[in-house]
Amino acid sequence: MNAAPPEPQQIPVGIDPNVPSIARAYDYSLGGKDNFPIDRALVDQMEQQYPGVKEVSVHNRRTLVRLVRHMAGAGIAQFIDLGSGLPTAQNTHQVAQEVNPDARVVYIDNDPVVLAHGRALLAENGNTAVATADFLSPDEVLSTPEVKKLIDFDRPVGLMLIAVLHHIPDAADPAGMVRRYVDALPAGSMVAITSWTYTGLQVQKDITDMAREALGVGYARTPQEIRTFFGDLELVEPGLVFHALWRPDTPVDPGNLNPYEQFMMAGLGVKN
Secondary structure, three states: OOOOOOOOOOOOOOOOOOOOOHHHHHHHHOOOOOOOHHHHHHHHHHHHHOOOOOHHHHHHHHHHHHHHHHHHHOOOOEEEEEOOOOOOOOOHHHHHHHHOOOOEEEEEEOOHHHHHHHHHHOOOOOOEEEEEOOOOOHHHHHOOHHHHHHOOOOOOOEEEEEOOHHHOOHHHOHHHHHHHHHHHOOOOOEEEEEEEEOOOOHHHHHHHHHHHHHHOOOOOEOHHHHHHHHOOOEEOOOOOEEHHHOOOOOOOOHHHOOHHHHOEEEEEEEOO
């Protein structure tokens, strides 16, 4: 039996329960229990002003599932998931290992709650690990013991940047950061990205502004700006699209999307 994760009242060292967390707010929006009242208050405030806004997180998780399933089906057997957040249903390792039981996954995060819960839940999964590192530093990430143990850079790697780049300001050069990761990957590797976008919808701007005011970060970018994150990578069809349109499991009418189905862009790039 897996070790039980710490109870919510057992607050890990370094956590201020009076300051909202991106990971915990996302966990709450997906129906998770690893969050505090301050996180729930933030999401509930957004939901009160924009009923249905939790759909953004739900669609993003479904998109992650489809991206990982496609990558694993294409032969990717090892993944690095950057800024992975709290363990919830249908994580990268669960989806990948459904396709290939031998798939290896390293989650990267520096949130103490994520680390405490992730390590407890993954204690008996030898092909999956959680590493403490700042994903803004590729050298730090790639040199962690977990990455060195589980990831073979002589074989293609799946790099996951799911709902993380919109938390990085332009001044920190997110495109340059992605490029440094890509440079370390062998040919045949794939890079999955989802990110908040701005295509002219007022709700996209309003929710981004609200999140940035509460969390201190949050930047909705145009599709053209998000495309630069992929650099020279070749995009898998259908290219860079609203996350609800990236290879949906059931048909979706592109002309009839609600605002939350248009809140993020998604794409998958291949290194040739």
